[in-house]
Amino acid sequence: MEKNKSINNIKNLLLEQSYISDDAIAMSIHLAMFLKKPLLIEGPAGVGKTEIAKVMSKALNTNLIRLQCYEGLDANQAIYEWNYQKQLLYLKMNEQADLSYNEKEETIFSDDFLMERPLLKSIMAEESQVLLIDEIDRADEEFESFFLELLSDWQITIPEVGTRKAKSIPFVIVTSNRVRELSEALRRRCLYLWIDYPTFEKELEIVQMKLPEINEKLATQICHFMEEVRQLKLEKLPGIAETIDWATALSSMHIDHLEKEIVESTLGVILKDWQDIRDAQMSLSELLDKVGVTSKMG
Amino acid sequence: MKTKNLIQRQTNLPAHVIQFCRFLRDNNFVIGIGEECDLLEVFTHFIPASFGEQKDLYKSILVKNRKQFVLFDELYQQYWTELSRAEDSKTKDKEEKKLQPQKSADQKNTLQVLKKWLHGGHVDEEKEISTYSAFEAISNKDFTTFLTGEQKELLEIIKIISQRLANKYSRRYIRSKSKKQIDLKKTIRQSLRKDAEINQFFFKEQQKRKVNLVLICDVSKSMELYSQFLIEFMYSFQQAVHQLRTFVFSTRLVSLSNVLKDGDYEKVLNNLSDQVPYWSGGTRIGESLQQFNERYASRMLNKDSIVIIMSDGWDTGDLDVLENAMKSIHKKSDRVIWLNPLAGNPEYKPSTKGMEICLPYIDVFTSAHNLESLKSVVKHLKQKKYKPKFS
Known part of the structure; x- marks a missing residue:
C-alpha cells in the first residue's frame, strides 16, 4: 500500500x-x-x-x-483541423492520376493531412x-x-x-x-x-526563494505591505506575481528597505488600475505605518 | 447546517465514506456515486498520515466550487464532532422533533402590506414628483391607474424589448445564405469533391447568441405609486423571457424568478406576499445590490449579461456601498439599463445623491412609468443595437 x-x-x-x-x-x-x-x-x-x-x-x-x-x-483551434491547402494541392497534382474518388478521399482524410491541435496532440x-x-x-x-x-x-x-x-x-x-x-x-x-492569496510567511518564503539575493528586511517589508494592500477595497488586488515583480524591481535598484517616496513611485508595478493607484496613494501613510515604515520629513 | 440523516459511528470504511457524502449532500453538495467510488479507490491505495491530510483528501474529491471550498472545513469539523458524540451504529439516537414552522402573524401582515402596496398605496400620490398628466391619452396614463386589460399591450412591448436585448453577435461563425462573407474552408472542402475546382462559394455570418437578462426592481415605499405597473412589468417580463432572473429589494434582496414564472397572475400575487416580507419598506439600494453581487453575480453576470434596474434612486443606505456595488455590476455585465419612473417628468433631474453616484455606471438611463415611456425604451434600444466589438 x-x-x-x-x-x-x-x-x-x-x-x-x-x-x-x-x-x-x-x-x-x-x-x-x-x-x-x-x-x-x-x-x-x-x-x-x-x-x-x-x-x-x-x-x-x-x-x-x-x-x-x-x-x-472553436474545435478547429482546440482539437484538430484538416490542412485544406495541402489537400487542394494533392488533388491538383493528382488530377491526371488514375485514382478513384474513394481512394482520393481516403488519402486526403488521413493523418498526413490532419493538423493536431492541443487537445488531440x-x-x-x-x-x-x-x-x-x-x-x-x-x-x-x-x-x-x-x-x-x-x-x-x-x-x-x-x-x-x-x-x-x-x-x-x-x-x-x-x-x-x-x-x-x-x-x-x-x-x-x-x-x-x-488557491487564495498566500499568507505572509508563505509569500516571504516565495520571495526569498525566487530572489535569494534580496535583503531580508526589504523582503519582509514588501510582504507585509502586500498583505496590507490586499485589505484595501481595490478593483484588482495584486497577486504573488506582482510581489515578485516589485521585489525584483526594488532589489535591482539596490534598495534595502522601503521608503514612502520609493513606494509611491513604484506603485505601478503592483497595481494595474488608475483608480487603485489613487486609492492606495490616499492611504499610503496609513499602510506604511502598519508595515513599520516611517517617511522621511523635509 | 443540516443533518437530515443521523450521523452514526460506522465500523467499515465504505459505510463511513457514504455517510459523510450523505451528510454533505444534506448541505447542498452535489456528490454522485462517481465521487464515492473515487474516494474508496483512493483509500485502498493511500493512508492519510494525519487528520489534516484526510480532510484535504476528502476536500479535493468532493468539493466542486469555491462556495463549497470555503464551507467544507466547517462541515468537516462538525461531522467529526457529531461522530465523536454518536453512539454505535446499532443504537438509534432519539430523533429530534422538528418544530413545524408556524405561519406567523408576520406573514399575514405581509399579505396585507402587499395588498395595500398594490391597491391602496395612492395616499401620497400628490406628494410624488412624477409624472405625466392623468388626462392624457391611454398611452400616457400613469401605471398607478393601469388597467388589467392593457396588460396585453404591455406584454407586447416587453416582448419587443426583450427581442431587442436578447441577442448579441458572437465571435463564432455559422453558415449563411446571405452573401456577406465567404466561408473559405467550406468552399475548399466542397471543391475537393469536384477535383479541386471551385465552382460554388459558401458563405458564413456571425452567430447571434442569447443574452442573460437580470431584472432588479425596487419595491420600497417611494415606489408605491408605481406598484401596479411594477408587478405587471415584472410578471410580463418573466413571461416573455423565461430565462430572465428577477429580483426585488427594499432593504434586502429577494429572488422572484420562480414565483413569477407561474402562468396564473392571481396565484403569483398570492405567492409574492409569502416571498417578500417587506413591501413598501425602506430603501437600501446599495446593500441590496451588494447582496446581489455576493450571492448571484458570479453565476449570472458575464459579458453577455444585461442588468435592468428599476428604481427611483432614493437611497437611505451607505453611498459608498452603492457606488461599489454599481461599479462591480457595470464591470461584470455588458450593459446596465436603469429605468426610473420619476424620469417621466420633463423637469426631473437625477440630482439625488444616490442617483448621481450611480450615473457613471449606467449605460442607458430612461423613464418607465407608462406604455409611452416603455415604447421610447424600445426606440432607444433600437438605436443602440449591438454590433460586434471587433472588426
Whole structure:
C-alpha cells in the first residue's frame, strides 16, 4: 500500500522547481495523477495557478501543451483541423492520376493531412504530457462541451476518420479566474482546488526563494505591505506575481528597505488600475505605518 | 447546517465514506456515486498520515466550487464532532422533533402590506414628483391607474424589448445564405469533391447568441405609486423571457424568478406576499445590490449579461456601498439599463445623491412609468443595437 510519502514527494518535486506549495495543493495534484482526472484550479489572478502546470511539466520531465482560451475559440483551434491547402494541392497534382474518388478521399482524410491541435496532440503523444487549459472561463460555454468527451473517456471523435483513443492520458490542469461560472458537467469531471492569496510567511518564503539575493528586511517589508494592500477595497488586488515583480524591481535598484517616496513611485508595478493607484496613494501613510515604515520629513 | 440523516459511528470504511457524502449532500453538495467510488479507490491505495491530510483528501474529491471550498472545513469539523458524540451504529439516537414552522402573524401582515402596496398605496400620490398628466391619452396614463386589460399591450412591448436585448453577435461563425462573407474552408472542402475546382462559394455570418437578462426592481415605499405597473412589468417580463432572473429589494434582496414564472397572475400575487416580507419598506439600494453581487453575480453576470434596474434612486443606505456595488455590476455585465419612473417628468433631474453616484455606471438611463415611456425604451434600444466589438 502506498504511504503518504507521495504527498511529500510532490511537495519536494514542486520545491525543486522553486514552487512553494502546501498540503492542499500537493494532495490535489497527487489525487489528480492517481485518479487520472483533470485538476480544476480557481483563484484570483496571479496566485500561481498556471505556474503549477509549468512546474509539473518540468518536474515530470515532459512537454507542456498549452491551450490559451478566449471567446470564440472553436474545435478547429482546440482539437484538430484538416490542412485544406495541402489537400487542394494533392488533388491538383493528382488530377491526371488514375485514382478513384474513394481512394482520393481516403488519402486526403488521413493523418498526413490532419493538423493536431492541443487537445488531440496531448492524447496522441506516446508518453503522458501535461495539458494546460488556461483561463477556460474566457472561452464561451459551447466550448466546454468539446472537453467533455475528452475528459471523461480520453478519446476524440473525428467524423471523417472515426474515434481516436488516447495513446497516453495527459495530466490535465484547467485554470479559471471565475470571470463566469463553469458548467456543472465540467466541474463534476474534475478535482477542484482553490488557491487564495498566500499568507505572509508563505509569500516571504516565495520571495526569498525566487530572489535569494534580496535583503531580508526589504523582503519582509514588501510582504507585509502586500498583505496590507490586499485589505484595501481595490478593483484588482495584486497577486504573488506582482510581489515578485516589485521585489525584483526594488532589489535591482539596490534598495534595502522601503521608503514612502520609493513606494509611491513604484506603485505601478503592483497595481494595474488608475483608480487603485489613487486609492492606495490616499492611504499610503496609513499602510506604511502598519508595515513599520516611517517617511522621511523635509 | 443540516443533518437530515443521523450521523452514526460506522465500523467499515465504505459505510463511513457514504455517510459523510450523505451528510454533505444534506448541505447542498452535489456528490454522485462517481465521487464515492473515487474516494474508496483512493483509500485502498493511500493512508492519510494525519487528520489534516484526510480532510484535504476528502476536500479535493468532493468539493466542486469555491462556495463549497470555503464551507467544507466547517462541515468537516462538525461531522467529526457529531461522530465523536454518536453512539454505535446499532443504537438509534432519539430523533429530534422538528418544530413545524408556524405561519406567523408576520406573514399575514405581509399579505396585507402587499395588498395595500398594490391597491391602496395612492395616499401620497400628490406628494410624488412624477409624472405625466392623468388626462392624457391611454398611452400616457400613469401605471398607478393601469388597467388589467392593457396588460396585453404591455406584454407586447416587453416582448419587443426583450427581442431587442436578447441577442448579441458572437465571435463564432455559422453558415449563411446571405452573401456577406465567404466561408473559405467550406468552399475548399466542397471543391475537393469536384477535383479541386471551385465552382460554388459558401458563405458564413456571425452567430447571434442569447443574452442573460437580470431584472432588479425596487419595491420600497417611494415606489408605491408605481406598484401596479411594477408587478405587471415584472410578471410580463418573466413571461416573455423565461430565462430572465428577477429580483426585488427594499432593504434586502429577494429572488422572484420562480414565483413569477407561474402562468396564473392571481396565484403569483398570492405567492409574492409569502416571498417578500417587506413591501413598501425602506430603501437600501446599495446593500441590496451588494447582496446581489455576493450571492448571484458570479453565476449570472458575464459579458453577455444585461442588468435592468428599476428604481427611483432614493437611497437611505451607505453611498459608498452603492457606488461599489454599481461599479462591480457595470464591470461584470455588458450593459446596465436603469429605468426610473420619476424620469417621466420633463423637469426631473437625477440630482439625488444616490442617483448621481450611480450615473457613471449606467449605460442607458430612461423613464418607465407608462406604455409611452416603455415604447421610447424600445426606440432607444433600437438605436443602440449591438454590433460586434471587433472588426
